[in-house]
Amino acid sequence: MQQHNSAATTKPAPVRLRPIALPIEHGGWSMVGAPIALGLWLAPSPAGFWLSLAALGAFLGRQPLKLAISDYRRGKRYPRTVWAERFVLGYGAITLIAVGMAWWYAAFSFWPPIILAVPFAVVQLFFDLRKQSRALLAELAGAIAISALAAVIVMAAGWTLWSALGLWLLLSLQAVTAIVYVRIRLRLARNEPAHRAPALILHLAALVTVAGLLSIGWVSWPVLLVFALLFMRCWIGLSPRSLATPTPLVGVQEVIVALLVVVGIRFGLS
Incomplete structure (x- = not known):
């Protein structure tokens, strides 16, 4: 009887909020940080600030939304489901208010880059719902979708559509090459x-593309320099000697590389 009462009064394990939020x-x-930093650096504006906050809200809402939908599809409702719903509503409210x-x-x-x-974003959501978020x-x-944020921010400050799309292209080139490089490097490791x-x-195709933009005067040498550094990083990073680098350190290196690209593009477009 005492054992039964003890089991009945056992409290459920507390919900870990960090993996949900x-x-x-x-x-x-x-x-998400690179396009926000670059967009606000190139064309700061009140609208750009609110667009950045909206993007952060949408970015943060993706994790609890995936968890909630996963629980719905199982036909289950766990304590974490309730918290996931709360975070979705909270982040969603921040996003809607910030967009307004x-x-x-x-x-x-600033709508054209969002529409494009x-x-x-729909492709990514499709894979998220199929629990294949890590698919290439x-x-x-x-x-590519999140890189458009820089174009949205600068258009809100008065940039033309074509100039904004060029900025989106540069950030997309950096993001796409980084993803492919890191995936291959980790597999080799x-x-x-x-x-x-x-x-x-x-990486070579990205470098040639930037060289083409340089030839028509749309970018200057700092942009070409950082994409040349990206190519060298890929060449050295995939060498057998570099594969022993711990995975967390590789992540730190990629953050530094992304910051260098932001700086290069900023001064290469001035």
Whole structure:
């Protein structure tokens, strides 16, 4: 009888809020941080600030939304489900309010890049709902979608659509090459089958693209320099000697690389 009462009064394990409220993919922070930093650095404005806050709300809402939908599809309702719903509503409210404030303060239309980014975001959401967030196509689509944020911010400050799209292109090139490089590097470090060639070819294509933009006067030498550094980072990082680098350190290196790209683009477009 005492054992029964003890079991009946056992409290459920407390819900860990951090895995619900915050993304588990640490690389996502640099993906969303780079376009925010670059956009506000190039064209600061009140509307740009609110758009950045809206993007953070949407970015943070993705993790609890995935958990809630996963529980719904199982037909289950756990304590974490309730918290996931609360965080979705909270982040969603922040996003909606921030978008409204951005629309109020913006002197120029910023919707075209958002509309163009929607298909990429839908692709990522499709994979999220199928629990395949780590699929290559999902990561690439998500990176391209979030890179559009820089274009949205600068358009809100008065940039033309074509100039904003060029900025989106540069950030997308950096994000896409980084994803492919890191995936191949980690597979090689785990002695899994992988080829270095796709990463090197992709980095070379990005470098050639930037060289083309330089030739028509759209960017200057700092942009070409940082993309040349990206190529060298890929070449050295995929060498057998570099594969022993601990994974957390690789992540730190990629954050530093993303910051260098932001600085290069900032001074290469002035």
